[in-house]
Structure formats: C-alpha cells, structure tokens
C-alpha cells in the first residue's frame with residue numbers, strides 16, 4: 001500500500017510577544033496563575049502588517065524552498081480568522097509563493113479543527129493520485145476581548161505541511177476516530193472581531209469529545225494506547241494537554257506518563273493559541289523536542305474544534321525524520337523575538353483596518369518577507385520584501 005503523510009512541515013510566528021507576567025502585573029493577578037494554572041509564559045502578537053496570509057506564506061516558504069513546487073496541485077488553507085467572506089486566503093499565498101497555476105486553492109473552517117480535515121482530505125487525494133502533493137496551511141490569530149479571562153490564551157502563528165506519497169516525517173495511519181456535536185462553547189458571529197466563549201464549558205467539552213473520538217478510534221481497530229510513544233493535543237493553552245493526557249490515561253485505566261505529552265507543549269507554551277495551527281505546532285514541538293529517537297514509533301494526535309468536531313488519529317514517525325526538521329530555524333524564530341510593553345501590546349491589539357488605500361502603518365518593526373502593504377478599493381495588497 002502507498003505510504004501517505006507529511007513530507008515536510010514548518011511554522012512561523014510574529015516577531016513580538018507579550019509576557020504573561022506583564023499582563024498579570026497590570027491586572028494584579030498572581031503570575032503563577034498563567035505559568036502554572038494554564039501553562040503559558042508568552043503569547044505571540046502580530047504587527048499591523050501581519051495577518052493569516054503573511055504568516056501562512058512565511059511558514060510555507062522554507063517548505064517550498066526545500067521540496068520545490070513539483071506535483072503540488074492543491075492548497076488547503078485552514079483558518080478561523082478569515083479575511084474575506086468569499087475569496088480563499090490560500091490564493092494570496094499561492095501567488096506569493098509562485099505555485100503552479102494548475103492548482104486548486106480552497107479555505108476550510110471549523111474552529112481549531114479544520115487543518116485536520118485538510119490533512120485527511122489531502123491523504124485521500126494523494127491516495128487517488130500518488131504523484132500529486134497537497135500544501136496545507138493552518139494560520140490563525142487568536143484574539144479575545146481585553147480584560148476577559150481568555151485574554152491570556154491569545155497567540156498567533158501558522159504551520160505549513162506538505163502531504164505526499166513520500167512522507168519523510170510522519171506517515172498517517174488509516175484509522176481515525178470522529179465525533180461531532182452541535183454545542184455553543186466558542187463561536188464568532190460574522191459581525192464580531194473577537195469570539196464569544198464559555199471558557200470552562202469549552203474545556204469540559206474538549207475532554208468529553210476526546211473520549212468519544214478515542215472510543216471511535218478504538219472501535220475502528222486503531223493502535224493500542226500503550227503503543228503510542230508520544231501524544232500531541234490541540235493546545236488552546238499548554239496545560240490543556242496535561243488535562244487531556246490525564247483523561248486519556250483514565251479512560252485506558254492506566255497511570256499518567258507526562259513525559260509522553262511534555263515535548264509537544266514546549267513551543268505552544270511560549271507562542272500561545274494559534275487555533276487551527278495549534279495541534280500541528282504541537283506536532284513540530286514534539287518531533288523537535290523529544291530527546292529519544294522516534295524513528296518507527298507511532299504517535300497519537302487529538303484535534304478539537306469548538307462547536308464541536310473532535311478527531312483522534314495516529315501516525316508513524318519515519319526513519320531519518322530528523323534530517324527533514326527545521327529545528328535551528330524554528331528555535332531562532334522563537335529566540336529572536338522582541339518583548340512588548342503593555343502599552344505597545346494595546347496598540348497592536350487595537351489593529352486598524354485601513355480601507356482608504358493608505359499604507360499600513362506599523363507601530364513596531366515587523367520581520368519577515370511578506371507583508372500586508374495596504375487595503376485599497378477594498379482589495380488587500382501584499383508585498384514580497386525580497
């Protein structure tokens with residue numbers, strides 16, 4: 001049978017971050033509530049000229065540079081921070097990256113879950129056409145109301161994954177456990193810039209839907225719990241992984257081994273929630289921060305999108321996978337960032353939406369090659385600074 005899965009993957013994050021200790025200090029909260037209570041230290045904050053398109057293009061650029069564009073006939077853009085009700089954000093990225101014209105581009109939405117739908121659809125497409133490749137971009141900006149409990153769980157970032165019949169990093173297993181239920185735990189009506197969220201209810205539903213998805217995975221003949229070497233979870237905040245991991249151990253009537261979820265939490269802890277990209281940021285974190293060689297080892301992944309859709313699936317880490325990771329690039333993206341004062345954070349949070357054709361003013365210097373230059377006649381203009 002043809003092997004199908006992830007050939008290459010990488011992430012990109014904004015240059016600026018807010019330390020949650022700054023938020024704690026400003027709000028008179030014990031900083032341990034953030035560092036221990038929700039397991040977050042820093043949250044990424046985009047500049048005014050960064051959006052899901054620029055973040056997505058930056059994440060995809062090194063993937064394309066390494067693998068080329070041959071065979072890519074589909075771009076699936078997963079986001080819940082849509083910039084247009086009609087046009088797919090992936091078309092801008094397709095243009096910025098210079099992808100072949102004989103390619104389809106489409107945007108997928110289901111809260112934080114949609115990149116997993118994209119991954120499964122990509123596997124199906126490659127199974128039918130093994131000489132084709134699918135570029136998946138998951139890109140989101142997580143922004144909640146100021147002074148709300150959810151403010152500390154903001155973040156931003158994008159992950160790009162190339163799916164092909166030459167999965168040098170992770171072969172995706174055929175079993176996948178699914179669960180959908182119509183609930184209102186987190187949603188964003190079209191007229192709002194920030195979501196509405198029933199925070200504690202959402203965390204409970206995350207855990208209960210994971211149980212249902214796991215049971216479905218098992219009923220399809222999926223791998224045994226104890227055979228999974230590492231676990232990656234959707235991470236609205238990094239401590240959610242520990243709660244989920246404990247719940248899964250309970251379901252399987254076994255003791256919790258936190259070592260099997262800690263590597264997947266490291267990057268998210270200093271980046272924050274990036275919705276559709278979060279699970280895949282956790283996957284990169286797990287691959288790049290697990291000291292042991294994972295070659296040939298099966299790993300479990302849990303995807304959750306409020307509203308709600310849950311999916312538990314697995315994959316096998318490929319021999320030689322380390323040669324295809326971009327560890328130094330990713331560590332530099334995290335390490336070479338600039339901390340924001342609370343005042344600068346507020347300026348960035350109140351991002352203007354310039355629709356008069358004027359250039360996008362940037363109160364703090366961004367980094368990266370791709371930028372939103374202006375919105376003129378309601379058309380977004382992006383530049384390639386190289």
Ligand code: CAA
Pocket residue numbers: 030032033034036037038112149150151152153186197198199200202203204206234235236237240273275304305306
């Ligand atoms: N030291 C250490 N820990 C402390 C502390 C202190 N001084 N003070 C509080 N804590 C702990 C609390 O005990 C609590 O831990 P437990 O969950 O283990 O009980 C934790 O810090 C959080 O504190 P609160 O219970 O007081 O919760 P909160 O009011 O700060 O809200 C939240 C937390 C509900 C997650 C909120 O941030 C939120 O609404 N976030 C957005 C929604 C979200 O992320 N939901 C997750 C599931 S939905 C999903 O996954 C989709 C998605 O991406 C949005």
